[in-house]
Amino acid sequence: MNPLELTGTELKQVLERVSARLCTFLDSLPDQPAWNISGAEEVARSVNKLLPVNARELDSVLDELFERLIPVAYNTASPGYFAYIPGGGLPQSGVADLIAAITNRYSTVWTAAPGAAQIESVVVRWFCGMVGYPESAGGFLTTGGSLANWSALTTARRTRLPDNFLNATVYTSDQAHHSIHKAALLAGFPVENVRSIEADADFRVCTKRLRAKIQEDREQGLRPFAVVGHAGTTNTGAIDDLEQLADLCDKEELWFHIDAAYGGFFAMTERGRLRMRGLDRADSITLDPHKGLFLPYGTGCLLVRDQQLLKIAHHVDGDYMPPMQTDNEFIDFCSISPELSRDWRGLRVWLPLQLHGSRAFQAALDEKLDLAEWATDQLRHLSLGPGDRIEIVAEPQLSLVAFRLLRDGVSGRALDQLNQELLEEINSSRRVFLTPTTLGGRFVIRICVLSFRTHLDRMQECIDEIQKALSALRES
């Protein structure tokens, strides 16, 4: 037998040793630093080895991974991780990945693995229901929001602009995730045809400005073609006025895509549904289960209101291919998406939902909305030095609040510098990890709470760290 082949017993032994490491990892998470990149370069350089010719002991490899390589990182699994957009990484999905990989089912052709393919189909159907889409809707799982946004624009282009599309223009907010611009570029649109429309004071795209720009472009002989709205921007969690955008797109006959990578799963909560009214009117929607459904990195989703459009955009034949589905009951994902051979990624969504039910997810999401409100309230009541104030730059529209310290007589670059110092001080304990962004040229600090592991105790610690940092800053 080739050494690559494992017997059941051998796999069991490997899993026992890996399981022990992972148990330690999980149980120590509350005590692990929320970020730690000390000695990063040295750690990385230690990986630079020639392709090994000979076998190596499992324990030595696990030591290297768990003691040396994995700990030096932004700890996205930590309950203190409030940076960027968290998620946490449900271990149940990791177990699903293990099953998917070892059974190695081929899920993009229905006939090749009907059960595996159907698991992906049913997951997509659940998501369609969640956003309020009709029966005609469909979609597929991607590796993340970037490829979902790209496929949205590609589907729009291939179905609405079959010929020359180089004068077509795409509109989004100046708060858009850069993956929108990247998606447009990769889909073939010239960079200068992507319009960033200024947002209002709540960081929602200004529909009036948008309408004017579309008009102006038409007068210039350009071809307005698609609008990308947001249900939860990365910067501040802002939700555009989706109803207004849908009305505008109807009237102007534009493709309406919503990037709901961050916000989409809040549609499982009542508050979320209210705040994202109009979500169901989009032609396409990007979701990121590895954000709001707490999955480990590696799962995004594109939904479209009319699944047939995905087929028109993606179907290509090959002589060597297995038989494809001709009716609409079962789906060949390779016919409606860009990939052919790829991982069976439906299982990592389906398994946790089976094991815990939607109620557990809804409760966790509601808790995040509460925590963000609670934190905002706490920020308003911090104990501050004379002349200092906390400005809530962005109130939570979902689970993200952005703030900065104001100080009498300090402005511009100096104020940015002050907030930069504040942020470094907050993060220095490593109990929490916050990250900044730039809003209207101002340096601001974000708290995004979205890990299923983050509860009131860590949120309290976060506020305590901010209070301590403010005091330290005053003393220095």
Place this chain on the structure above:
Amino acid sequence: MNPLELTGTELKQVLERVSARLCTFLDSLPDQPAWNISGAEEVARSVNKLLPVNARELDSVLDELFERLIPVAYNTASPGYFAYIPGGGLPQSGVADLIAAITNRYSTVWTAAPGAAQIESVVVRWFCGMVGYPESAGGFLTTGGSLANWSALTTARRTRLPDNFLNATVYTSDQAHHSIHKAALLAGFPVENVRSIEADADFRVCTKRLRAKIQEDREQGLRPFAVVGHAGTTNTGAIDDLEQLADLCDKEELWFHIDAAYGGFFAMTERGRLRMRGLDRADSITLDPHKGLFLPYGTGCLLVRDQQLLKIAHHVDGDYMPPMQTDNEFIDFCSISPELSRDWRGLRVWLPLQLHGSRAFQAALDEKLDLAEWATDQLRHLSLGPGDRIEIVAEPQLSLVAFRLLRDGVSGRALDQLNQELLEEINSSRRVFLTPTTLGGRFVIRICVLSFRTHLDRMQECIDEIQKALSALRES
């Protein structure tokens, strides 16, 4: 604690139960059918349930998966799987996926997880070395060949055709995988600008015809732009004359991409390197570790001779992003590839190579080359009825042989029908699973041997099944 959170002990218990199922799965693989889609529709329909609200017992979910959903499929993990392009699915990679998901490291931004990112970098560097690329080369891991081919054409377009590219033409063989056409479409090229150049009798693209077509297109005012060659076609495993194609592309100043999704890893063997001479002259190369490196589905790779071009094609900035690398020692994968948040997919390549060393992979690949030659020889010596002959339609250039039964007085559709019956008879035992293709309008049967679990015993069984099927066909 939210029920979504697992303690170490809970994870351990889950893994023990899953491990037991996976052990049974692995140990029973030799006895499992190589394909089984009986009752596929019923199985799939059983998955169609509403989003569950409440929790469900792990064992009930595992029963559904392992007893009902997973077994009904083409068994891509079976040693008897000779269909399409096998791979098998190394369990060691599944273990890596488990670790990657639970630790949830963010590998596309170097600063966020230097160890994780470096593991991907070093894997790419090993692959660059394997194909003979210089120090300037680089690349990234994808989910499979389709997205690697798309990114190759997108990189070529973004760096060589910054403005109007709608009159640019792309050339490939009529033996090309359909993902090439799809890649071109998704990258923005008009479908009619993709040229399928007729292959020669060995299924290698005819360089003379290619040169003539390029000339003709130039005369028509079109803009010849890229050639896609093959190192192992999906149909027959044919390897184009890569040196000739490279010379032509040099002369005509065309981007030279090689789709080596199937063949690339044979560069680890001496025979493979000899047969794929010229591989290192490509501007870009697609590899599929989930084929020739035996990984589970979900890992492809794009390599480019000049890594800087990836950055030019893909880099876009965002205000909220972590600090990016500015020198060239460390790589932010989000700057050189289309994805931002995605799975840490380097670990599933790195871990098996660490555990077993390249020697085990090289030996397994050499064994596949031997087995294909052995099978071809056996096909020539089958016991046949009067008037019957076996035609080797495609000799193995790698580990794939294509053949058909000839019968005096039978031709055209009737001969195709005869071979269709032969194939069904061979597959009916379910000890092996072969699939057909169409070559020059003829229905042919393929044997592709590429699973690390396939050895001489199963290859012998395959020949025995073919012999039995021939006899049965004669009797009926």
